[in-house]
Amino acid sequence: MILTVTLNTALDVTYRVPRLLPHASHRVTAVTERPGGKGLNVARVLAALGHKVTATGFAGGPVGSVVRNLLAASPGVVDALLPCEGASRRTLAVVDETTGDTTQFNEPGPLITPAEWARFLAHYEELVAGVRAVALCGSLPPGVPVGAYAVLVRAARAAGVPVLLDTSGEALRRGVAARPEIIKPNSAELAELTGSRDPLPASRDARRRGAHAVVTSLGPAGLLAATAQGTWQAAPPRPLSGNPTGAGDSVVAGLLSALAEGLDWPDRLTRAAALSAATVLSPVAGEFDPGAYEELRRTVRVTNGS
Amino acid sequence: MILTVTLNTALDVTYRVPRLLPHASHRVTAVTERPGGKGLNVARVLAALGHKVTATGFAGGPVGSVVRNLLAASPGVVDALLPCEGASRRTLAVVDETTGDTTQFNEPGPLITPAEWARFLAHYEELVAGVRAVALCGSLPPGVPVGAYAVLVRAARAAGVPVLLDTSGEALRRGVAARPEIIKPNSAELAELTGSRDPLPASRDARRRGAHAVVTSLGPAGLLAATAQGTWQAAPPRPLSGNPTGAGDSVVAGLLSALAEGLDWPDRLTRAAALSAATVLSPVAGEFDPGAYEELRRTVRVTNGS
Numbered sequence: 001m002i003l004t005v006t007l008n009t010a011l012d013v014t015y016r017v018p019r020l021l022p023h024a025s026h027r028v029t030a031v032t033e034r035p036g037g038k039g040l041n042v043a044r045v046l047a048a049l050g051h052k053v054t055a056t057g058f059a060g061g062p063v064g065s066v067v068r069n070l071l072a073a074s075p076g077v078v079d080a081l082l083p084c085e086g087a088s089r090r091t092l093a094v095v096d097e098t099t100g101d102t103t104q105f106n107e108p109g110p111l112i113t114p115a116e117w118a119r120f121l122a123h124y125e126e127l128v129a130g131v132r133a134v135a136l137c138g139s140l141p142p143g144v145p146v147g148a149y150a151v152l153v154r155a156a157r158a159a160g161v162p163v164l165l166d167t168s169g170e171a172l173r174r175g176v177a178a179r180p181e182i183i184k185p186n187s188a189e190l191a192e193l194t195g196s197r198d199p200l201p202a203s204r205d206a207r208r209r210g211a212h213a214v215v216t217s218l219g220p221a222g223l224l225a226a227t228a229q230g231t232w233q234a235a236p237p238r239p240l241s242g243n244p245t246g247a248g249d250s251v252v253a254g255l256l257s258a259l260a261e262g263l264d265w266p267d268r269l270t271r272a273a274a275l276s277a278a279t280v281l282s283p284v285a286g287e288f289d290p291g292a293y294e295e296l297r298r299t300v301r302v303t304n305g306s
Numbered sequence: 307m308i309l310t311v312t313l314n315t316a317l318d319v320t321y322r323v324p325r326l327l328p329h330a331s332h333r334v335t336a337v338t339e340r341p342g343g344k345g346l347n348v349a350r351v352l353a354a355l356g357h358k359v360t361a362t363g364f365a366g367g368p369v370g371s372v373v374r375n376l377l378a379a380s381p382g383v384v385d386a387l388l389p390c391e392g393a394s395r396r397t398l399a400v401v402d403e404t405t406g407d408t409t410q411f412n413e414p415g416p417l418i419t420p421a422e423w424a425r426f427l428a429h430y431e432e433l434v435a436g437v438r439a440v441a442l443c444g445s446l447p448p449g450v451p452v453g454a455y456a457v458l459v460r461a462a463r464a465a466g467v468p469v470l471l472d473t474s475g476e477a478l479r480r481g482v483a484a485r486p487e488i489i490k491p492n493s494a495e496l497a498e499l500t501g502s503r504d505p506l507p508a509s510r511d512a513r514r515r516g517a518h519a520v521v522t523s524l525g526p527a528g529l530l531a532a533t534a535q536g537t538w539q540a541a542p543p544r545p546l547s548g549n550p551t552g553a554g555d556s557v558v559a560g561l562l563s564a565l566a567e568g569l570d571w572p573d574r575l576t577r578a579a580a581l582s583a584a585t586v587l588s589p590v591a592g593e594f595d596p597g598a599y600e601e602l603r604r605t606v607r608v609t610n611g612s
Binding site: 015017020021022024025026027028029031062063065066092094096099101103104105106107108 | 398
């Protein structure tokens with residue numbers, strides 16, 4: 001069993017419009033909804049890979065109910081979300097059908113009370129005792145202390161469970177100091193954490209700050225991993241074009257599933273890079289193309305760095 | 307009791323963003339939600355004027371539940387909405403806090419089945435028998451026959467109840483032919499119905515098509531009414547600036563309440579123009595400012611046309 005934590009779950013809504021024109025009125029031609037927040041996306045990918053997954057975090061209000069109903073329809077994910085008084089947020093992606101571009105709107109999320117946060121911590125400590133690995137993913141909703149991920153990392157480490165942390169800004173800075181097994185920033189998040197735009201020295205800096213391993217998504221260039229066992233770069237055999245939505249969550253699922261299976265770093269990175277590329281290639285945003293994944297697993301190149 | 311019909315009820319969501327930039331990602335700074343669809347807006351204004359109001363139409367899915375819960379919190383409106391299998395729609399207004407401009411997104415609404423439509427007709431015929439006036443408002447959800455409003459107008463007329471029809475396009479064209487008491491197009495809707503951009507001859511054309519009276523909103527210039535009793539124009543004493551959202555719904559509520567109270571056309575138009583202007587002046591979109599309304603009732607000018 002793997003545990004994923006999504007403190008700020010979301011209902012991801014996508015609108016398609018013929019053409020986005022600011023200050024105009026638009027008839028939405030298609031609406032799709034799926035459970036969102038990075039941890040729930042990671043949970044779905046883990047389930048698709050055949051892992052048992054429990055998803056926790058907060059879900060509240062009418063949007064929270066919709067998220068839970070949609071999650072119940074996702075095979076293989078155990079819903080261990082806690083209710084909260086505030087209403088879970090929506091995210092909205094408006095797709096311009098003429099240009100293919102997406103305009104994104106993210107609601108802030110519910111206000112979590114100190115009592116709700118305390119209840120979550122007790123719930124999390126129970127859950128974490130029985131799992132092989134934990135992913136802590138995404139932004140913190142209002143009210144949750146900015147040091148929340150540091151507390152969750154320490155509780156997992158106390159239970160002997162490896163933790164992957166995927167967040168940004170101050171939540172990442174605080175969380176790193178609690179010594180997670182893996183962090184997975186993108187280039188911008190790594191630069192914000194370390195002050196350096198050069199991924200290799202920045203990764204080393206992030207390791208000095210506490211992360212045992214740093215896996216940075218470099219976009220089309222693949223992944224850069226700086227670990228105690230060495231440094232690697234993993235990339236698909238050719239540049240891919242497609243929809244990068246969810247590619248980062250697929251990296252997290254690839255790394256965490258391979259870690260839970262006891263694979264070594266080159267195999268973890270092969271899986272993560274192949275899943276990420278297969279997500280970019282999928283016609284459905286945030287899902288991976290299983291055929292492309294099988295092919296990419298054989299063709300992703302992992303090179304040993306310095 | 308007045309009945310308002312909203313076949314395509316909505317949850318009206320408003321996002322405030324610091325600045326709308328197409329193809330960028332936006333942090334939404336404030337989210338507000340209210341029950342929407344023109345007929346529900348009209349019902350709220352009627353209730354605020356002290357009238358008893360019943361609201362019917364369809365509400366389905368999670369969004370429909372939110373609409374009904376919010377409506378239950380609106381004093382004075384009796385909820386007689388029928389459930390439907392499909393999910394009621396959202397409308398989204400994105401307000402750019404830098405420019406004040408609004409970008410609007412309208413979801414299409416639930417697919418209504420023939421059985422649901424038949425159930426609605428029976429429900430409507432029961433409701434209409436006991437009311438003083440009916441407002442038929444807004445767009446038709448998918449699946450409802452385009453001649454729906456004609457059927458609803460005829461059923462009200464058969465029960466001896468006056469009907470105000472506020473819709474557009476083909477639904478208006480078909481509805482007008484069933485001879486409603488009043489239609490309330492804006493200039494563009496009237497031009498689309500008649501082919502003429504000149505409101506006075508266009509209003510006469512619309513009356514020949516079946517409407518007993520045509521009240522056209524001319525925006526800041528007020529209202530133009532063409533009736534069997536004469537032609538009038540009603541305008542606030544000075545041009546007003548503010549948010550015109552809901553001003554048309556306030557016109558409908560003003561006309562219908564005055565009709566139900568047996569007032570004559572000049573008094574109906576005074577009330578409708580004053581309510582509309584007080585809605586434009588209100589800081590909250592879609593609500594009217596009661597103080598401004600009382601003042602405007604005394605200062606709106608109604609002039610007799612040819």
